[in-house]
Amino acid sequence: MSKTLTVLGIETSCDETAAAVLRLTDGRAELLSDVIRTQLEEHAPYLGVVPEIAARAHAELADLTVKAAMHESGVSYSELDGVAATSGPGLIGGVLVGMMTGKAIAQAASKPFVAVNHLEGHALSPRLGNDCPFPYLLLLVSGGHCQFLEVRGLGQYRRLGSTIDDAVGEAFDKTAKTLGLGFPGGPAVERLAEGGNAEAFDLPRPLLNRPGLDMSFAGLKTAVARAAADTDMSEAELKDLCASFQGAVTDILSTKAALALADFDPGEDGHKRFVVAGGVAANKAIRAALTRVAEEAGATLIAPPLRHCTDNAAMIALAGAERLAAGLVEGDAGDLATGARPRWPLDEAAAKAAPVYDTGRRGAKA
Structure with a gap:
C-alpha cells in the first residue's frame, strides 16, 4: 500500500445521502471531506424510512452532496484515483441512485469505479481513525x-x-x-x-x-x-x-x-x-x-468515531481505496459492469450453505 490513492466515496443505501473524499497513504487514511445529508424531516411523519421517499430524496441530493464534498476536499475530479459507491445491500432505489452517480462520474473522469459492499464499509470503518x-x-x-x-x-x-x-x-x-x-x-x-x-x-x-x-x-x-x-x-x-x-x-x-x-x-x-x-x-x-x-x-x-458509526461515505471511500491498493479492482473501468444488489452478504458461502432464513422467508439479513 505504498502508493497514495485519493478516492471519492458515495453512500445512499438507506436514508443518508453522503459523499466523502479520502486519501490513503501507506495504509493510513486521511479524510479530505465528509458530507452527510440526512432525511429526518422527510421520514418523520411516517415514524420510519419509506423506501420510495428515500429514493426520491437521494435523486435530489446526490449531485449536490458530491459537489459539496469535492469542493470541501480541494481535489479536482482529474486528481482522483477512483470512485467508490455503495452497490448493496440496502433499499434498492437508493442504492441505484448512488451507484449510477458514481459510475457516471467515474466514466466522465476516466477513473475506475469500485462497487462497495455497504457491510464491508462498516467492517472497515474502525480503520478510519484507529490502528486496527x-x-x-x-x-x-x-x-x-x-x-x-x-x-x-x-x-x-x-x-x-x-x-x-x-x-x-x-x-x-x-x-x-x-x-x-x-x-x-x-x-x-x-x-x-x-x-x-x-x-x-x-x-x-x-x-x-x-x-x-x-x-x-x-x-x-x-x-x-x-x-x-x-x-x-x-x-x-x-x-x-x-x-x-x-x-x-x-x-x-x-x-x-x-x-x-x-x-x-x-x-x-x-x-x-x-x-x-x-x-x-x-x-x-x-x-x-x-x-x-x-x-x-x-x-x-x-x-469508529460516533459520526462514522451510522451510515457515511468515508467508510465507503476507505473500502474503495483499500480495494484499489490491494489490486482487487481489475481494468481501467473497474466494476462498471456490477449491478445493484438489495442483498449482499459478506460471507456468501455461509449465506448459501446455512441461510439465516428458511425457504420462502426473505429479508435484509438473508
Missing part, C-alpha cells in the same frame, strides 16, 4: 444487520452468528414507534432509558442460553408492545420500559460477545481486537457493556 490491523472479531449492529464476523483480511469474512429475525436497530426503531417516541427511534429510546430502572419490567432474552452466536429480537420487541398495551403508562413507567428493553438487548449482545471472544483466534501477535460497528455502536450503554466484556476477555474494544 487484521485480524479482528466484528460485531456489526445496525438498523438492518446484526451479526458476528471474523475479519481475517480485506475481503476475508466468516460469519459466526446472526440475528434470525429483527436486527437490533430495527428492534429499537419499532419499539420507539410502538411507544410513540418519534423518529429516529433508537436515540429516543436511549434518552429515555437513561432515567429508567432496567429491572422494572421482566422482559425475555431470546436465545440467550442457546449455544452458538445466533440472536433473536422479535420476541423482545413484541414483549415491549404487550407491556405498553397493558396500562396507560406514566412518564416514569415509560422510562423504565425503555431501560428494561435496552437492558435486555445489552444482555444478549454482551453474552454472545463473550462467547465469540472466547473462541476467537487472534493470530500470531496474540492480541484480541473486538470491533463494534454500525449505528447501534453509537449507543453509550451498549458500548460501555461491550467494553467491559472485552476487558474481561483480555481484548481491546475498537469502535
Whole structure:
C-alpha cells in the first residue's frame, strides 16, 4: 500500500445521502471531506424510512452532496484515483441512485469505479481513525444487520452468528414507534432509558442460553408492545420500559460477545481486537457493556468515531481505496459492469450453505 490513492466515496443505501473524499497513504487514511445529508424531516411523519421517499430524496441530493464534498476536499475530479459507491445491500432505489452517480462520474473522469459492499464499509470503518490491523472479531449492529464476523483480511469474512429475525436497530426503531417516541427511534429510546430502572419490567432474552452466536429480537420487541398495551403508562413507567428493553438487548449482545471472544483466534501477535460497528455502536450503554466484556476477555474494544458509526461515505471511500491498493479492482473501468444488489452478504458461502432464513422467508439479513 505504498502508493497514495485519493478516492471519492458515495453512500445512499438507506436514508443518508453522503459523499466523502479520502486519501490513503501507506495504509493510513486521511479524510479530505465528509458530507452527510440526512432525511429526518422527510421520514418523520411516517415514524420510519419509506423506501420510495428515500429514493426520491437521494435523486435530489446526490449531485449536490458530491459537489459539496469535492469542493470541501480541494481535489479536482482529474486528481482522483477512483470512485467508490455503495452497490448493496440496502433499499434498492437508493442504492441505484448512488451507484449510477458514481459510475457516471467515474466514466466522465476516466477513473475506475469500485462497487462497495455497504457491510464491508462498516467492517472497515474502525480503520478510519484507529490502528486496527487484521485480524479482528466484528460485531456489526445496525438498523438492518446484526451479526458476528471474523475479519481475517480485506475481503476475508466468516460469519459466526446472526440475528434470525429483527436486527437490533430495527428492534429499537419499532419499539420507539410502538411507544410513540418519534423518529429516529433508537436515540429516543436511549434518552429515555437513561432515567429508567432496567429491572422494572421482566422482559425475555431470546436465545440467550442457546449455544452458538445466533440472536433473536422479535420476541423482545413484541414483549415491549404487550407491556405498553397493558396500562396507560406514566412518564416514569415509560422510562423504565425503555431501560428494561435496552437492558435486555445489552444482555444478549454482551453474552454472545463473550462467547465469540472466547473462541476467537487472534493470530500470531496474540492480541484480541473486538470491533463494534454500525449505528447501534453509537449507543453509550451498549458500548460501555461491550467494553467491559472485552476487558474481561483480555481484548481491546475498537469502535469508529460516533459520526462514522451510522451510515457515511468515508467508510465507503476507505473500502474503495483499500480495494484499489490491494489490486482487487481489475481494468481501467473497474466494476462498471456490477449491478445493484438489495442483498449482499459478506460471507456468501455461509449465506448459501446455512441461510439465516428458511425457504420462502426473505429479508435484509438473508
